[in-house]
Structures are given as C-alpha cells and as structure tokens.
C-alpha cells in the first residue's frame with residue numbers, strides 16, 4: 001500500500017441505474033418521464049445566447065427561486081435550490097445531521113441515504129418496513145439525530161397519508177425531518193404547507209421525474225427561513241455556483257406551463273393504473289403505487305430471470321440484488337406504446 005492510500009476516504013458509492021445507448025430500446029429503469037419538457041422549455045433553449053456562458057451564473061439562483069415562489073405560493077426566503085435533489089439532500093445531510101445520535105430512515109428506501117450517511121460519517125439506523133412494505137410511524141418515536149424518508153416511498157411506490165407524515169414530524173420537533181417528495185406529483189398530497197407549522201421540516205422536490213428534466217439537474221427544498229439560511233451557509237462554504245445558467249433559465253420556464261405539466265401527469269397516472277391491471281393479469285403482484293413506477297414480483301418466475309430476459313430484448317427495468325428486494329422489478333411507467341411492448345414480451349416469455 002502506498003503511504004497516502006491510508007488517508008483516502010473509503011466509500012461504497014451509490015450505483016445509478018444503467019443508461020444504455022442505442023436506438024430501439026425501451027428504458028423503464030430510472031423513473032425518467034417518457035414525455036419531453038414543456039414546449040416553452042424548447043423555445044427558451046433555442047433563444048439561449050452562448051455569450052451568457054462567459055459569466056458565472058447567479059449564485060442565488062434568483063430566476064428559479066422567484067418562479068418556484070410564484071408557482072407554489074411559498075416566500076422566496078423559504079426556498080433552496082440545487083443540482084438535482086441529490087445535491088439538495090447531500091447539502092441538507094451536511095447541514096442538519098451533525099448529532100452523535102443516529103439519523104433514521106427506512107431499511108427499504110432511496111439507497112443514496114446510506115451512502116451520504118457513510119460519506120459524511122453520520123451514524124444511522126434503518127427501521128424495517130412492515131411485511132406490506134409500509135413505514136411504521138411508531139419506529140420514529142425515539143431519540144434521533146434527524147429523520148429522512150421519501151413519500152411516496154421508493155422503490156415501493158407506497159404513499160403515506162399526509163396525516164401520518166405529520167404524526168412523524170410532530171413526534172420529532174427536536175431534530176430536522178427531511179421529507180423527500182421526488183414522486184409526490186404523481187398523486188400524493190405535498191407536505192409543503194406543513195413547513196409553515198413545523199420549523200424543523202424540510203420538504204425536498206425535484207424536476208427530474210414529474211417535470212421531465214432529469215438531464216438538467218434541478219432540485220429544490222422548502223422550509224423555515226432559518227433552515228434555508230443554514231443550507232445556504234453550507235452551500236456557500238463548499239461551491240457557490242452550483243446551478244448552471246441553462247438549468248436556472250429552463251427550470252423557471254418549465255414552471256410556467258401548468259396545463260402541459262398536468263396533462264403529462266394525467267397521462268402517466270392513467271398509464272400506471274392500466275399497468276396495474278395488465279401486470280396483475282400477467283401474474284404480478286405489487287404495492288399500490290402512487291409514483292411513476294411499479295414494484296412488482298411474479299407468482300412463479302424469479303425477478304432476476306425476468307429482468308435478464310427483458311434486457312436481452314432491449315427492455316430495461318431496474319433490478320436490485322438486495323435482501324427483501326431481490327425478487328422484485330421496479331418498472332418505470334413509460335408511454336402507452338412502450339408499456340404495450342413490455343406486456344407483449346412478458347406474455348410471450350411467461
């Protein structure tokens with residue numbers, strides 16, 4: 001071993017879903033939106049001037065924060081933005097989770113939480129979901145250094161009623177609670193309004209799924225101005241210019257077209273409800289998803305076998321080789337045509 005190797009920070013990184021290249025493939029593995037961003041985004045992109053890029057972007061992300069403020073009716077000093085919600089959540093871990101007590105998150109949830117906790121050396125405990133993959137709120141009634149969970153949860157897709165989310169927050173007013181709402185637009189009720197009542201609640205959302213902009217990397221968070229100020233202090237101590245000019249401008253633009261946003265959401269929700277029927281007919285069972293994916297297992301065939309067969313036929317879904325998850329497939333909701341191709345293949349294969 002070289003002497004300096006002893007000083008390397010060792011981490012087991014998060015493994016993102018595959019981004020396979022090729023023309024005729026059906027990609028249902030990373031919960032991307034199958035529809036393009038709003039037409040206004042395309043127009044704004046065409047009008048972008050390269051000369052803008054000589055200068056640094058606005059470190060305060062003012063255009064985007066103003067647009068979010070208008071869209072969600074939240075004051076500007078209660079909003080924080082970053083390079084995808086991954087960046088927002090990572091900054092929040094650094095900012096808020098500095099207790100010696102363990103932070104809490106479900107054993108089955110977004111696998112990045114554990115990676116950040118390890119990276120930032122934050123102790124953590126992972127209360128197990130119940131046998132139906134539901135979060136047990138009572139597991140979060142104990143002392144902790146902070147709490148984070150997604151609602152709807154990933155990869156189960158299960159939505160917790162807002163009253164239960166509030167119950168967890170109400171029991172934990174001495175630590176920061178982060179509510180990760182990456183999938184809330186697909187049928188859930190947001191906890192943003194609870195940030196008025198609880199000064200320890202941070203609600204995180206993303207443009208990656210419901211707003212079709214995963215490639216632009218835009219995430220945001222809502223909370224009490226004291227939380228937002230603390231996030232900004234850490235951000236400005238680390239990298240002041242997190243968001244680039246196209247992301248700021250196009251993100252703001254995406255918020256303008258609410259009609260298009262609602263229409264694409266309705267299409268995805270309709271396709272998801274159809275998928276529940278079709279996958280059920282094919283012998284799959286799954287928790288009742290309120291997200292843009294379905295977490296399914298088959299009554300006869302192993303998930304890994306189905307995953308490989310799909311992959312050999314250019315249909316990509318997500319498979320997690322992990323305890324409790326390794327007989328499930330996470331299938332993102334694509335267009336009706338993509339889903340039809342999936343059902344046809346599955347019918348033949350099964």
Ligand SMILES: *Cc1c(COP(=O)(O)O)cnc(C)c1O
Pocket residue numbers: 083084085086087110150154180182205206207208214217218219
């Ligand atoms: C996709 C996802 C994120 C991160 O999304 P970004 O693309 O970084 O905004 C965060 N949390 C959950 C639960 C997700 O599924």
